[in-house]
Amino acid sequence: MRPKLQFGQRLIQLGVLIAILVAWWYFTLPGGINRLLLPPPAPVFSDFWVLLTTRSIWPDLLVTVHEWVVAVAIATVAGCTLGYLVSRSAYTVRVFDPLLAGLYSIPAILLFPLFLLFFGLGTGSKIAIGTTIAFFPVVLNTVAGLANVDKAYIRAAQSMGANDLQLFWSVMLPAAFPVVLTGLRLGCIIAFLAILGGETISSLAGLGHRIVSLAENMESSRMFANIIFAVLMAFVINGIVSFAEARGRRGFQ
Amino acid sequence: MNRGDAVIKVEGVSQAFGVEGDPRRVVALESATLDIARGELLSLIGPSGCGKSTLLNIIGGLATPSTGRVTIEGQPVRGPSPQKVAYVFQENTLFPWRTVIDNVKLGMAFQGVAKAERDDRARQSLEAVGLVDFSDHYPAQLSGGMKQRVQLARALGLQTEILLMDEPFAALDEQTRMVLGEDLSVLLARTGKTIIFVTHSLVEAVFLADRVAVLTARPGKIKKIIHIDEPHPRKSAFMTSPKLSALRNELYELLHDEIRKTLIQPTEAGAGA
Numbered sequence: 001m002r003p004k005l006q007f008g009q010r011l012i013q014l015g016v017l018i019a020i021l022v023a024w025w026y027f028t029l030p031g032g033i034n035r036l037l038l039p040p041p042a043p044v045f046s047d048f049w050v051l052l053t054t055r056s057i058w059p060d061l062l063v064t065v066h067e068w069v070v071a072v073a074i075a076t077v078a079g080c081t082l083g084y085l086v087s088r089s090a091y092t093v094r095v096f097d098p099l100l101a102g103l104y105s106i107p108a109i110l111l112f113p114l115f116l117l118f119f120g121l122g123t124g125s126k127i128a129i130g131t132t133i134a135f136f137p138v139v140l141n142t143v144a145g146l147a148n149v150d151k152a153y154i155r156a157a158q159s160m161g162a163n164d165l166q167l168f169w170s171v172m173l174p175a176a177f178p179v180v181l182t183g184l185r186l187g188c189i190i191a192f193l194a195i196l197g198g199e200t201i202s203s204l205a206g207l208g209h210r211i212v213s214l215a216e217n218m219e220s221s222r223m224f225a226n227i228i229f230a231v232l233m234a235f236v237i238n239g240i241v242s243f244a245e246a247r248g249r250r251g252f253q
Numbered sequence: 254m255n256r257g258d259a260v261i262k263v264e265g266v267s268q269a270f271g272v273e274g275d276p277r278r279v280v281a282l283e284s285a286t287l288d289i290a291r292g293e294l295l296s297l298i299g300p301s302g303c304g305k306s307t308l309l310n311i312i313g314g315l316a317t318p319s320t321g322r323v324t325i326e327g328q329p330v331r332g333p334s335p336q337k338v339a340y341v342f343q344e345n346t347l348f349p350w351r352t353v354i355d356n357v358k359l360g361m362a363f364q365g366v367a368k369a370e371r372d373d374r375a376r377q378s379l380e381a382v383g384l385v386d387f388s389d390h391y392p393a394q395l396s397g398g399m400k401q402r403v404q405l406a407r408a409l410g411l412q413t414e415i416l417l418m419d420e421p422f423a424a425l426d427e428q429t430r431m432v433l434g435e436d437l438s439v440l441l442a443r444t445g446k447t448i449i450f451v452t453h454s455l456v457e458a459v460f461l462a463d464r465v466a467v468l469t470a471r472p473g474k475i476k477k478i479i480h481i482d483e484p485h486p487r488k489s490a491f492m493t494s495p496k497l498s499a500l501r502n503e504l505y506e507l508l509h510d511e512i513r514k515t516l517i518q519p520t521e522a523g524a525g526a
Contacts, residue, residue, distance in 0.1 A: 156346035159315060160411065161335030162363040170359060174350045 039221040047225035057210070057229060064195060064206040067123050068237075071130025071191045076184060079135050083142025083180075093147045100143070104136035112198055126198045126206065133194040134187035141183025145176030178249045185241045192237050196230060207233070259288035260415065260447050261312060266321035268307050280472035281307045284321065287466060287475060291414075294441065294448040294485075296458035298504065299468030299476075300515040305451045306343075306419050308473075312449060313338050313417045325415065335364045339408035343420040345400050347392040353403050354379065354388035360407045378410040379403075381440060398422075398429045405437075409444070416441075416448045423453060434460055435489055442485035455508070459500045460492055467507045470514040477507055 021041060027033050028040035051057050086096045108129065115128040149172050157171045199208025207230050214223035266285045271278035282304035289295050297305040310316035312323050314333045323330040325337055347356045357375040366374065379385040382402040392400055401421050408416055422430035434457055441448060441461075452458050458465045465479045481500060483491060491497055 152342060152344045152346045153348065155315060156340065156342060157363060159313060159333045159335065159338075159340040160360045160363040160407075161333060161365065166363055170362075171348065174348070177350075 036218055036220055039224060043221040044224040044228070047222045048228055051222075051225050051229060057207075057226070060206050060210045063123060064126075064199065064208070067126040067130060067195050067206065068192050070123075071127045071195065072134055072188050074127070074131045075134035075138050075187050075191065078131075079138025079183070079187070080142050080180065083139045084146060086139075086143050087146035090147075093143060097140075097143055097147075100136065100140055104140060108132045109194065109197060112201060115198075116202055121202055121204050123206075126195045126203065129198045130191040130195040134191035137183045137186035137190070138180075139183075141186075142176070142180050145179030145183075146172055148179075149175040181245045181248045185245045188241045189234070189238055192234060258291055260291045260326060261287075261289040261449075262324045263287040263289075263308070263312065264322050264324070266308065266311055266318045266323060268304060268311065268316065269319045282311075282318075283472040283474050285473070285475050286321075287478075289447060289449060291447055292445050293463045294450060294461055296462035296465045297449065297451045297468065298453070298455065298458045298465055298508070299473060300470050300508065300512045301453075302471050302515060303468040303511070304471065304473030305468055309417050309419050309449060309451050313340055315340075335411065335413070337413055338415045338417060339411040339413040341401070341404050341408050341416065341418040341421045343423050345392065345397075345404070345424075347400055347403055347407075349392050352389050352391055353384065353395070356392070356403060357407045357410045361410055364411050366411075374410050374412070375406075378406040381409055382406045383436075397425050398433055401425065401433070405440075414447055416446045418448065418450045420451050420453060422457065430454070430457065431492065435487070435492070437461065438488075439486040455501045455504045456492070456497070459497050459504065460487060465504060467504065468511075470511040476511070479503060479507075 024038075025041050028035065028038055086092050086100075111132060112125065112129050115125040115132075119125040119128050153171050153175060154167065157167050162171065195206070196208045199206040200212050201208075203209040203212075207226065211223055211226045211230065214220075214226060263285055266282060267280065268282040269278060269280045281302070285304075285308055287295075297308060299305050307316060311318045312325075312330065314330045325334060328334075347353075348359065351359060354372075354375050357378060358371040361371045361374060362368075376385055376388070379388055382405050384399060384402055384406065387395065387399065387403075392403065395403065401424075405421070422433055425433070438461055450458075450461055452461075459481055462481050465481060467476045467479065468474065469476045479500065483496070
């Protein structure tokens with residue numbers, strides 16, 4: 001676990017964020033960068049406030065969250081199942097682990113046009129890209145977790161008479177759990193990024209869709225307000241899954 | 254105690270790894286024959302790689318011999334027999350995600366002990382090793398010596414007649430292992446179990462065992478069996494006695510050449526003694 005940050009380190013982090021804000025304010029002063037390209041902080045934040053208070057973002061937010069939840073659910077079930085099957089023998093690990101790792105290195109976003117043809121402009125294609133991207137860290141970490149359980153634990157359990165089911169539930173699963181959790185956390189985060197990316201490329205609704213249409217209408221400050229919203233959401237998702245991961249680890253010590 | 258009937262019979266057991274004719278083939282153990290009496294503590298000692306742990310694993314049913322057979326109470330060993338045999342391993346095999354007492358109880362769950370009995374039995378065996386106050390700690394919070402005592406408690410909780418111990422104190426410092434050895438002698442004298450104890454330590458072998466089986470360098474054969482005629486439990490007075498020193502020296506004489514054979518550089522011989 002990461003040691004607690006010192007006050008000084010927190011101060012530096014805060015300082016960097018403030019410096020970015022100040023630079024943003026400075027370069028958008030009259031005579032600086034064109035307001036249509038980069039609006040100054042003040043109107044962006046007032047639009048952000050409007051966005052939060054009027055809840056106009058609600059329908060698009062629901063679409064994105066729905067896509068994300070479905071993608072993560074499919075990737076988790078499929079990734080954990082396949083990972084378990086691959087980890088069953090040293091032979092299947094040797095055959096399929098490099099194969100999966102190789103497929104993982106393919107830039108999956110390139111499949112997005114194909115998914116558009118297959119599943120249409122709506123939520124289907126976003127769920128497909130989110131699932132594809134989240135699947136690999138989940139399956140790879142499941143294999144890594146289950147295949148690398150310390151042999152001494154397995155030997156000890158067998159010497160005490162553990163049957164296959166007991167061995168799996170009481171030894172393999174808890175031993176592999178932290179590694180699997182890391183895969184799930186990565187999957188959750190990159191699925192969200194991939195879905196937003198997909199929505200900005202081509203979509204009917206969602207946060208990404210909203211940002212693109214605002215950009216096309218040259219409503220820069222509203223667009224930036226929505227970007228800030230999406231960024232904060234990514235932070236929140238990261239925070240939630242990291243917290244869940246830490247809790248899950250602690251549960252299994 | 255030495256005159257009990259033979260509980261464990263090891264008959265012509267050999268273990269080789271690799272295919273016959275392959276130059277990389279390793280014969281770890283060659284035609285070991287040995288009877289272990291009920292209630293006896295037998296130490297296996299020998300140079301590294303002589304197959305002491307292999308022999309222990311074959312007796313415990315965790316490995317299958319290339320030739321020969323092992324019987325426990327007349328029944329051939331064909332896999333782990335958790336009702337009869339409990340293990341204490343050299344490496345820490347406590348599950349880090351479970352508390353001390355839950356580790357002990359999990360062993361019983363694997364063995365098939367009824368749920369209602371587990372808690373009492375776990376507490377008793379932790380009491381026996383003096384760690385009942387640490388029941389709710391996690392293994393990571395314990396020292397190396399404490400972890401090994403918990404492993405011993407887990408094995409005792411299984412209430413088997415036979416206990417196999419594979420260098421249980423190897424990872425500990427000498428002072429800790431001497432004190433643990435004294436505790437173990439007292440504890441084991443009380444339980445009356447049949448025990449096979451693999452060790453690298455000459456003193457440990459003499460201090461704990463009724464008989465010490467000395468193995469040769471690879472391929473491991475049983476070179477000689479030494480009787481340690483001293484009542485249990487053994488106290489620290491025995492540790493410092495001339496009798497123990499004499500027996501230790503006898504063991505060293507027997508092992509000296511064997512250890513030398515396993516060393517690439519003969520000048521380093523004796524450094525490990």
